[in-house]
Amino acid sequence: MSNKAPVENPYQTLLLISEEINSTHDISQLLDRIMELAMEAVNAERGFILLQKTGSTDYETVTAHNFSRERIQSIRDHSSSIVQKVLQSQEPLISVDAQQDARFGGAESIVLQQIHSVICTPLIFRNSMLGAIYMDRRMTKHEFSDENLQFLRAFSNQAAIALQNAQRFTKLEKENKKLRDTLSQKVLFPEIIGDSLPMQRIFGMVTSVAPSTATVLIEGESGTGKELIARAIHTNSSRKEKPFIPIFCGSLSENLLESELFGHKKGAFTGANENKPGLFEEADGGTVFLDEIGEINQGMQTKLLRVIQEGEIKRVGETSIRNVDVRILSATNRNLEDEVKRGNFREDLFYRLNVITLKMPPLRQRSGDILLLAQHFLKHYALKNKKNFHGFSTEARAYLQDYSWPGNVRELENTVERAVILSNDQVIEPDAFQLRSMEQKLPLGKSLKEINHYAIMQTLEMAGGNRTKAAQILDVSRRWLQYQLKELGMTDADQES
Incomplete structure (x- = not known):
């Protein structure tokens, strides 16, 4: 495309511009090209584009040509400036002689920067304000015309569509990458469950x-x-x-x-x-x-x-x-x-x-994975025990999320297995977990030795009699646990594994 758009044939120019900007999906490149094409089309000296910040009512400068950041801020900050009026009214504005234009009341930024002619149009997509395109000239012999404004209005509509398409494309790319990563993780780590x-x-x-x-x-x-x-x-x-x-x-x-x-x-x-x-x-x-x-x-x-x-x-x-x-x-x-x-x-x-x-993070730092793991263990042990469950009740899910899981994933697995065995209904309820007996029934007024023995026996029960698992939950060596159990009068013949 030529450096100077043939305004006398605006529709042909607009068609060529529309084809070009809609073929670009990189938002940064697209914004730069929109700015270049707009300035070429109306022979502007300087310009910048504002876009609304995601999740905010504020606007930010996303690209600028022949402007310093300080000068852009000066133009934007003045409440009566042309940019503010366009953002508020969502209508395009043009000023042939900005220095004398009563609408701007001799705005300091316009006077100090010796701005002569100004044009600004909103970027609107389906009645939603995306931002604005601002351009100006400082030479008195060149003024923007109504034809420039009409052309820029049509151009801005096409630019808004192109921007929206690019943003959607970027969003889809991110979602696809996330799906690919998730699929890749399931292929690479099929035995490990975790999205956190x-x-x-x-x-x-x-x-x-x-x-x-x-x-x-x-x-x-x-x-x-x-x-x-x-x-x-x-x-x-x-x-x-x-x-x-x-x-x-x-x-x-x-x-x-x-x-x-x-x-x-x-x-x-x-x-x-x-x-x-x-x-x-x-x-x-x-x-x-x-x-x-x-x-x-x-x-x-x-x-x-x-x-x-x-x-x-x-x-x-x-x-x-x-x-x-x-x-x-x-x-x-x-x-x-x-x-x-x-x-x-x-x-x-x-x-x-x-x-x-x-x-490795403890399960309490992976709260988003708790229900995923619980559902996995439920399916596994339901199949193993030839039972059918619809899932966990709302209360049971909350219970699982609130518990601190000192034994981590292993404790969660044992808990779900026990619930599968004990439950006869098709929905698992909290009373099937039996999780807080140690927390709530810890014997008070007892010696440290008695409390120690109580904790050992409760953990051994939680581990299904498996001394190796119990030692892991207690974070002690198996030899230490064997010694403690011997003091309690439990022999090797009593151990399950």
């Missing part, structure tokens, strides 16, 4: 670290889903065709843990009736996930450091070295930095494990 912002950040981190070979330390309270995240890292890595082997370090004694991880030679100890490869050998080429890494002692820490640094292991009872290629992911509900300061955890091992850190 904290989980979106976790998904983003997993996507970034999965292709690498770096060790990853996953921090978070018990029951937050650390193993699921570790599995997702493995599944989305180049090692996905090789084994993923998890081991809960807190549930095994030192000797048993060493044998499990490194293997043993026949006759190395009582019961070692045959040669046995350890988990590191079985996971060769794949990933080993060490859950509750903070539970291992200093001797095991030294052996683990050698695996990370050199890729070497020795089976219990052997002197020969074996090479393994494993990626190590680990998790803890402790603050390992504090453990390092106390001398309980090797500093060099901590930094080897901590190349990348993922901090």
Whole structure:
């Protein structure tokens, strides 16, 4: 298009302009082009466009040509200025001689900037005010005409349509991207449920670290889903065709843990009736996930450091070295930095494990995910128990949202499973949850030891008798829990798992 629009053929010019601006969906580029075309069409010296801020009655300058920001503000601020009149009346205005125009009462901005001729039209779409186009001339020999105003009125209508289309296009693009991201997350992380912002950040981190070979330390309270995240890292890595082997370090004694991880030679100890490869050998080429890494002692820490640094292991009872290629992911509900300061955890091992850190959010910080997770568990356990439910009542949903979930996702899962088993109606009601018995019935006037034992028994019941789960909910080691239960007179024969 030429730099000077043929005003004598306005309809042809308008058609060409309309085709051009409606082919652009980038809002920033579109605004600049609208400004350029408008100024070319009426031979303006300067110009700017105002648009209404989203969710506000205020307007902001979105593009300007041959204007400083201060001069635009000066013109906009004067209550009797042409811009204010157009925004208020939603009608176009033209002034052939702005200096003498009584409508502006000698506005200071017009006088100081020596503005001679002014033209301004609103941008309106379906009776909604979008903004305005302002242009002026400071040379006395050039004045805007009524033909310019008529042309600009028609042009502004087309510009408003183009802007609205571009804004809708941008909105649709954002919605489509969100849908694509959601679909991508469901494909990449099919076992993990979460739409909340904290989980979106976790998904983003997993996507970034999965292709690498770096060790990853996953921090978070018990029951937050650390193993699921570790599995997702493995599944989305180049090692996905090789084994993923998890081991809960807190549930095994030192000797048993060493044998499990490194293997043993026949006759190395009582019961070692045959040669046995350890988990590191079985996971060769794949990933080993060490859950509750903070539970291992200093001797095991030294052996683990050698695996990370050199890729070497020795089976219990052997002197020969074996090479393994494993990626190590680990998790803890402790603050390992504090453990390092106390001398309980090797500093060099901590930094080897901590190349990348993922901090899992507790469920109380993922309130938007609670009902999503609850519905998922309801569907799963209803199918498993051959029951049919329509869902949760309004009261039950509120109850689930209000509870603090100290045991996180694991506690929510156990709670929904229990509700499925206990409920005979098709809608789950709050009384099926039995959540607040510990909070409301905590024995007062008792010794600390009695309260401690009460909390242990309540948690063990919540975990369905599973001592490992109970230890995780209480945020203690399984060995400590075993000792406490022994004091209560419960033997290993009493434990369910």
